[in-house]
Amino acid sequence: MAYRWGMAVDLDRCTGCEACVTACHAENNIPTVGAGQAARGRAMHWIRVERYYEGDFPDVRVKFRPVLCQHCDAAPCEAVCPTYASHQSEDGLNAQVYNRCIGTRYCGNACMYNVRFFNFFNPEWEKPLNLQLNPDVSIRSVGVMEKCTFCVQRIKAAKVLIKSENRDLKDGELQPACAQACPTTALVFGDLNDPESRVARLSHSPRGTKLLEDLGAEPKVTYLQKQAWYEPDAH
Amino acid sequence: MNRTLTKPLADDLVRPLFHTSVWFYAIVLTAGTVVACGAAAWAFQVWNGIGVAGIRWPVFWGFYLVNFVFWIGISHAGTLISAILRLVDAQWRRPVTRCAEVITVFALMIGAMFPIIHLGRPWLAFWLFPYPSSREIWPNFRSPLAWDFFAINTYLTGSVLFLFLPMIPDLALVRDRSTGWRRRVYGFLAFGWRGTTTQWNRLESAMQIMAVAIIPVAVSVHTIVSFDFSMATVPMWHSTIFGPYFVAGAIFSGIAALIIAMAVLRKTLRLEAYLQPIHFENLGKLLLLMSLLWAYFVFAERLTVWYGNEPSEMAVFWATQRGEYAVFYWTMVVCNFVIPLPILGIRRLRTITGCVIASLGVLVGMWLERFLIIVPSLAHKQLPYSWGTYEPRPVELTIMAATFAAMILLYALFSKFVPIISIWEMRAGDRPATPSATGDHS
Amino acid sequence: MKAVYGLYAEPELAQQAVDNLRAAGVADADITVISSEPFEHFEFGHRDAKTVMPWMAVVGGLVGMTTGYLLTSVTQMAWPLKTSGMPIVSWWPNLIVIFELTMLGAIVASVITLLVSAKLPGSRAGKLYDPEVSDGYILVGVENPSDPARLEPALAINGGRVKSVES
CATH class of the missing domain: 3.30.70 (Alpha-Beta Plaits)
Known part of the structure; x- marks a missing residue:
């Protein structure tokens, strides 16, 4: 049976440390644009940790929400692309083919999660930082969109490995960089088509919700958090 | 009426082709310089990357798309209006049609540049074309941008033909009156037109069919431009009203552009005898109608959003109504409704000057409308954490200025080389529309 | 002469x-x-x-319509790529392309008829x-x-x- 990759994000476990953001940058050769360009809205973080504050000072609570591409089944970014750069892969990944992208940026507008990022300039790495680039991941040139791939290079490698060893993929064996780096295991990645996988079970947890679920994009990322009826008085 | 009297008419209308004033060179030089600056700005952007523009995450579309919608909107002045007036056989259309159709062709050409200018990799724009390539991939016909490609190409092809076909007899007339290189050039462009009964009948048939065909195409073009927005689940974009709302706005701004162009032509080419107050009066009434229609659509849109009270839409609603974009919003309302309504509604004020003032306001207002549709929505999508802002950069402003200069330049050149008022249609209009005394044998 | x-x-x-x-x-x-x-x-x-032009326009429109249908559906099936959970041959969007090509066909056919029957361009x-x-x-x-x-x-x-x- 085909894979159907998905993720569960346990908000009750997330400490907002942003290790996932750093790991993602390192794994996927995401350029850092510098303070000036970041202030002009050119920063690229395939996964970001959104901070929300609850309550009034001094009784303030911070909530963190890591947001990455939700790899929607009915992803609004896909159909609007005139060149099929954005489309759904057989494994249910929301794939972005850089070579086909001509940079209309329509996908970025259509995405309600704002998790698509645009290369406004050609990326640069100061020496010797160019030596730390991941050879498994292509560098994106100016004018193309990029976004979270669920570390598709690791998925491909794992598929080759299990084929050569003639075995099935073990749950948890394959992890994207963010999940691997998460110290509290708030991010759980796996195959949603395997009912026994951790991610499949967590996706059916009563704590689970989907982000902006009512917009109908059918995201494959589930957010887990204590539901409101748990909280006696939040404020 | 003596038919020989049409000779002075023809002489008068080809006069701008043979006599050039200093102003022509001044306008061409000035506008040409600005266009050259725009071309340089675009080259700068292609060389350095589109990051030199102000667009950013999450406002991925900015001034370029605003100008795209604006110019495609302007293009609804000509062919659409001229086609409608031809079909209902409105006699006052005769001096107006060509001025209007020219606007359509040039505004479409300018507007269609923007989707290419705004691309991240404009050198790959030809991937939008449906052609069998070695990549074995075709455009995604589910994308509104692919629809744009077909709609704009159909409209541009139709509009160029709609402009050119009735130009042929006039080009033949210029051919007969010129010598040397002009005679050769106009002779080539006139396609060997003689004016036989068969040729006239075929031309009229073709114009009738084209007029019928071009109206649904024009409506579809701006509807599809609106689909670029309404297909996405972006707050205040995802609306069924967008199709008719955009078409009405397009005709609105198109008529305004036409009135301004006619007023300028009237003064610069001394066409007071042809572009008379009655034409401005009639177009002014149309503009008034469109202003009311526009206000109706805006009210329907705003009321629906406000009453529905959907949080993400309300964020955009308040940002435009009383937030950071409120200045632009209320300027738009003043320019599109508050100013035009009394000027065009009170007969004493509906003079040529009055119509031009109202039209200038409408152009500003309709430009702001497109800005207010595109930017505040993208800046306030569903997740408040990813809200943003947008400011244009010099490169965007230069290219925008260049497109206005390009319109002036192209219009000046066109009215220099082609009679801007259709001579044969004016001639045909001289005769009252009554059945002939000799009877109808056909 | x-x-x-x-x-x-x-x-x-x-x-x-x-x-x-x-x-x-x-x-x-x-x-x-x-x-x-x-x-x-x-x-x-x-x-x-008398002219066959209106009929030629209809024929041109039908040719355009057929072209539009084939262009959209054949290319969609030639390399079926899934987007936004839509069917591979998506009628709603395809109708827009088909409409535009229909009108283009009608316009071009009328103009060709005009040029041929009025002998334009001619010497x-x-x-x-x-x-x-x-x-x-x-x-x-x-x-x-x-x-x-x-x-x-x-x-x-x-x-x-x-x-x-x-x-």
Whole structure:
């Protein structure tokens, strides 16, 4: 049976440390644009940790929400692309083919999660930082969109490995960089088509919700958090 | 009426082709310089990357798309209006049609540049074309941008033909009156037109069919431009009203552009005898109608959003109504409704000057409308954490200025080389529309 | 080409000239009328008004429609790529492309019909023409007449000038 990759994000476990953001940058050769360009809205973080504050000072609570591409089944970014750069892969990944992208940026507008990022300039790495680039991941040139791939290079490698060893993929064996780096295991990645996988079970947890679920994009990322009826008085 | 009297008419209308004033060179030089600056700005952007523009995450579309919608909107002045007036056989259309159709062709050409200018990799724009390539991939016909490609190409092809076909007899007339290189050039462009009964009948048939065909195409073009927005689940974009709302706005701004162009032509080419107050009066009434229609659509849109009270839409609603974009919003309302309504509604004020003032306001207002549709929505999508802002950069402003200069330049050149008022249609209009005394044998 | 023709300032005179030529036994198809504007309200302006153009427009539209259908659905099936959970052959969006190509087909077919049936672009060499037409005169004449002398009186109407071409 085909894979159907998905993720569960346990908000009750997330400490907002942003290790996932750093790991993602390192794994996927995401350029850092510098303070000036970041202030002009050119920063690229395939996964970001959104901070929300609850309550009034001094009784303030911070909530963190890591947001990455939700790899929607009915992803609004896909159909609007005139060149099929954005489309759904057989494994249910929301794939972005850089070579086909001509940079209309329509996908970025259509995405309600704002998790698509645009290369406004050609990326640069100061020496010797160019030596730390991941050879498994292509560098994106100016004018193309990029976004979270669920570390598709690791998925491909794992598929080759299990084929050569003639075995099935073990749950948890394959992890994207963010999940691997998460110290509290708030991010759980796996195959949603395997009912026994951790991610499949967590996706059916009563704590689970989907982000902006009512917009109908059918995201494959589930957010887990204590539901409101748990909280006696939040404020 | 003596038919020989049409000779002075023809002489008068080809006069701008043979006599050039200093102003022509001044306008061409000035506008040409600005266009050259725009071309340089675009080259700068292609060389350095589109990051030199102000667009950013999450406002991925900015001034370029605003100008795209604006110019495609302007293009609804000509062919659409001229086609409608031809079909209902409105006699006052005769001096107006060509001025209007020219606007359509040039505004479409300018507007269609923007989707290419705004691309991240404009050198790959030809991937939008449906052609069998070695990549074995075709455009995604589910994308509104692919629809744009077909709609704009159909409209541009139709509009160029709609402009050119009735130009042929006039080009033949210029051919007969010129010598040397002009005679050769106009002779080539006139396609060997003689004016036989068969040729006239075929031309009229073709114009009738084209007029019928071009109206649904024009409506579809701006509807599809609106689909670029309404297909996405972006707050205040995802609306069924967008199709008719955009078409009405397009005709609105198109008529305004036409009135301004006619007023300028009237003064610069001394066409007071042809572009008379009655034409401005009639177009002014149309503009008034469109202003009311526009206000109706805006009210329907705003009321629906406000009453529905959907949080993400309300964020955009308040940002435009009383937030950071409120200045632009209320300027738009003043320019599109508050100013035009009394000027065009009170007969004493509906003079040529009055119509031009109202039209200038409408152009500003309709430009702001497109800005207010595109930017505040993208800046306030569903997740408040990813809200943003947008400011244009010099490169965007230069290219925008260049497109206005390009319109002036192209219009000046066109009215220099082609009679801007259709001579044969004016001639045909001289005769009252009554059945002939000799009877109808056909 | 040899020809005999008259130039008239008034369409009524041109109509009279056409009628006279007919009376003189000239076939309708041999009478050439050239003018600087269409005269829809005169009988001579209606000669040869029948055209297949509307039908050609319909045919062009059907060709465009078929092209649109094939272009969209065949290419979608040639490399089926899933986007936004839509069907591979998505009718709603395809209808837009089909509509545009239908209209384009109708427009192009009408214009081609116009060019072919009005013989445009064509050469004026060896054809009856007088530049005075562009001053507003209406030319009524006969190309290669068998008996020019007999036709001249028919064209010589009060207010008209009769000319002939010999070459």
